[in-house]
Amino acid sequence: MLSTHQLTYQYKKGEKTFCFPDIQLQPKEHLLILGKSGIGKTTLLHLIAGLLPPTSGEIRVGDVSLSKLTFKETEQFRGQQMGFVFQKKHALASLSILEHLKTRLFFAKKSIRKKQIDELLQQLDLSELMHKKSNELSEGQLQRLSIALAVVHQPKLLLADEPTSSLDDINCKKGIQLLLNQATQNQANLIVITHDKRIKPYFSKSIVL
Amino acid sequence: MNLWFISIKNIKSKPLHTVLSVLTLSFSLALLLGIAQIKHSFEQQIQQQVQGIDLIVGAKGSPIQLVLSALLHLDKPTGNIAYQEALKLSQNRHIKFAVPISYGDNYLGYRIVGTTPDFKKLYNTQLLQGTWPQKKLEVVIGSQVAKELRLQLGATFKSAHGLMANEHHVHQEEFTVVGILNSTNKVTDRLILTPLESIWEVHQHKEHNAPNLGHGENSHQQSKEITAILIRFNNPMALLTLPKKINKDTHLQAALPKYELNKLYQFTNIGLQTIATIAYFVLMIAGFILFSSLYKMVQERSYDLALMRTYGASRLQLLQIVLYEGIMIVSLSLILGILFTNISTAIFKHNLPQHLLNPLPLQAIIQIGCLTIGVTFLAVLLAVAPIFNLNIAKQLNHEK
Numbered sequence: 001m002l003s004t005h006q007l008t009y010q011y012k013k014g015e016k017t018f019c020f021p022d023i024q025l026q027p028k029e030h031l032l033i034l035g036k037s038g039i040g041k042t043t044l045l046h047l048i049a050g051l052l053p054p055t056s057g058e059i060r061v062g063d064v065s066l067s068k069l070t071f072k073e074t075e076q077f078r079g080q081q082m083g084f085v086f087q088k089k090h091a092l093a094s095l096s097i098l099e100h101l102k103t104r105l106f107f108a109k110k111s112i113r114k115k116q117i118d119e120l121l122q123q124l125d126l127s128e129l130m131h132k133k134s135n136e137l138s139e140g141q142l143q144r145l146s147i148a149l150a151v152v153h154q155p156k157l158l159l160a161d162e163p164t165s166s167l168d169d170i171n172c173k174k175g176i177q178l179l180l181n182q183a184t185q186n187q188a189n190l191i192v193i194t195h196d197k198r199i200k201p202y203f204s205k206s207i208v209l
Numbered sequence: 210m211n212l213w214f215i216s217i218k219n220i221k222s223k224p225l226h227t228v229l230s231v232l233t234l235s236f237s238l239a240l241l242l243g244i245a246q247i248k249h250s251f252e253q254q255i256q257q258q259v260q261g262i263d264l265i266v267g268a269k270g271s272p273i274q275l276v277l278s279a280l281l282h283l284d285k286p287t288g289n290i291a292y293q294e295a296l297k298l299s300q301n302r303h304i305k306f307a308v309p310i311s312y313g314d315n316y317l318g319y320r321i322v323g324t325t326p327d328f329k330k331l332y333n334t335q336l337l338q339g340t341w342p343q344k345k346l347e348v349v350i351g352s353q354v355a356k357e358l359r360l361q362l363g364a365t366f367k368s369a370h371g372l373m374a375n376e377h378h379v380h381q382e383e384f385t386v387v388g389i390l391n392s393t394n395k396v397t398d399r400l401i402l403t404p405l406e407s408i409w410e411v412h413q414h415k416e417h418n419a420p421n422l423g424h425g426e427n428s429h430q431q432s433k434e435i436t437a438i439l440i441r442f443n444n445p446m447a448l449l450t451l452p453k454k455i456n457k458d459t460h461l462q463a464a465l466p467k468y469e470l471n472k473l474y475q476f477t478n479i480g481l482q483t484i485a486t487i488a489y490f491v492l493m494i495a496g497f498i499l500f501s502s503l504y505k506m507v508q509e510r511s512y513d514l515a516l517m518r519t520y521g522a523s524r525l526q527l528l529q530i531v532l533y534e535g536i537m538i539v540s541l542s543l544i545l546g547i548l549f550t551n552i553s554t555a556i557f558k559h560n561l562p563q564h565l566l567n568p569l570p571l572q573a574i575i576q577i578g579c580l581t582i583g584v585t586f587l588a589v590l591l592a593v594a595p596i597f598n599l600n601i602a603k604q605l606n607h608e609k
Contacts, residue, residue: 042606049519051602072523079521086605092513094222095215102210107520112210149520161605 007057030190035209041193083150087162089142091134098130108153151182158190216533226502233495238546240488245573267437272464279437289434303447311435314368323408339388345406349388351398496584503592515604535589
């Protein structure tokens with residue numbers, strides 16, 4: 001469950017103020033946010049993630065109002081309740097896939113269950129690569145890893161920033177389907193922001209900034 | 210899964226930087242420890258060896274040489290003095306002990322010293338086994354000699370002329386071990402002691418062409434000679450008058466061991482200081498390399514750090530990751546540094562016939578260790594500064 005109310009954000013005083021439409025998501029509802037670059041898509045995502053404090057307005061995730069949380073609480077809430085897929089396909093270079101997933105769970109203070117990780121890796125077709133480091137992975141494999149990292153701790157909210165724009169059509173389709181599947185399995189809200197029109201058919205709900 | 214694991218993985222992912230950091234750190238550490246050990250050994254030697262010996266009288270020459278040869282048994286003797294004259298001098302009422310010594314021969318590098326039973330009182334040393342030599346050609350050996358040469362009571366050997374082991378001038382007389390001394394950490398540990406008469410016996414019929422190294426090698430044996438006298442006063446006042454008197458009125462030389470060794474220490478200290486300065490400089494460079502290694506991780510991997518923040522990692526945890534890297538590198542360096550020092554000490558020990566290097570005191574290790582740890586923490590502190598200012602949103606937005 002997610003709701004935003006009259007969100008605005010201003011990077012610096014005197015600069016342009018971004019105003020965002022209100023968002024209401026019921027459980028299991030997914031949202032596509034479309035818009036040209038520079039329109040503040042990523043800013044909106046960072047506001048929802050609590051990475052940036054809104055200049056005005058309110059964000060509620062579940063029954064929690066983000067602005068009421070302290071810095072530390074926000075940090076933990078983000079780590080435990082949210083999962084991210086970023087446009088940049090990048091993972092911690094020093095860790096293998098398996099170690100990386102364990103690290104993700106460790107920081108979210110969630111218990112590490114081997115069986116659950118195995119299942120997830122199976123679903124994302126990463127089982128055979130689980131001891132490989134990120135620099136040994138292909139673009140598509142990296143993308144699947146970032147999806148795994150976004151859902152391994154079973155978050156309530158899944159935020160994806162341009163998850164498909166650097167991918168070819170086949171990987172794009174695979175990627176978005178995996179994202180939707182994982183979101184549904186974890187009963188999480190998925191919000192995808194993108195300028196990539198290819199994924200529009202997958203969403204019933206979308207807004208344009 | 211814990212933070213240590215992530216730190217270890219980080220260290221492993223940049224082997225060159227890690228190896229460089231560890232090598233430079235441990236090298237500077239080994240240098241500093243080595244210098245500390247030499248300094249400490251030197252001070253110890255002065256303290257220990259001089260204890261109870263106020264004055265050394267020998268043939269004229271360099272006073273430092275006289276002290277080094279008669280007290281530490283490191284240098285060649287300055288020459289010989291007449292035994293009669295030594296006996297006369299010993300009558301002085303300010304003198305508590307006057308112990309004649311005569312040296313110039315060795316067995317496998319360990320010096321054979323002719324002396325009187327007073328020697329053991331002067332050095333306050335006791336027998337571990339056997340008896341004090343009663344007859345000539347009987348010897349009592351220091352603990353180190355016994356250990357290194359594996360000599361036991363009843364063992365016999367032939368002495369060699371000179372102060373280094375050689376096969377060219379071996380005396381015919383056989384010495385017999387009748388006693389072994391307790392370990393005292395003094396020079397006695399590495400000496401072979403025998404009555405003065407043994408030395409005279411070995412050399413009386415000799416007329417070979419070896420260069421005169423100074424002991425009683427005299428064809429006119431009626432004038433028996435010794436090399437030096439070790440003296441302890443019973444009255445500190447004598448310290449002021451007697452040395453002057455001897456130096457002025459006789460053709461003997463009186464040297465104050467404490468004064469001479471301190472002078473020598475001052476000289477060598479200059480050299481040690483220079484090496485120490487270099488070592489500190491290397492330590493500084495090591496700190497800088499460590500800093501650059503950690504800073505590289507913080508700077509180049511700021512995206513990684515931002516990523517971990519989105520996983521729920523706190524700043525403190527990121528700091529810990531970097532700190533643990535530092536801790537691991539410094540611990541490894543400490544171990545290696547101490548190992549280096551011990552190995553080089555062991556090698557030096559083998560090259561030196563005499564046991565001169567004392568084991569390094571814990572205090573010095575702690576001091577130098579703390580310095581190294583301090584440098585590491587400074588490097589960590591400087592390197593982690595960007596973590597405090599890490600703007601996650603900005604980092605994640607940076608697209609390459």
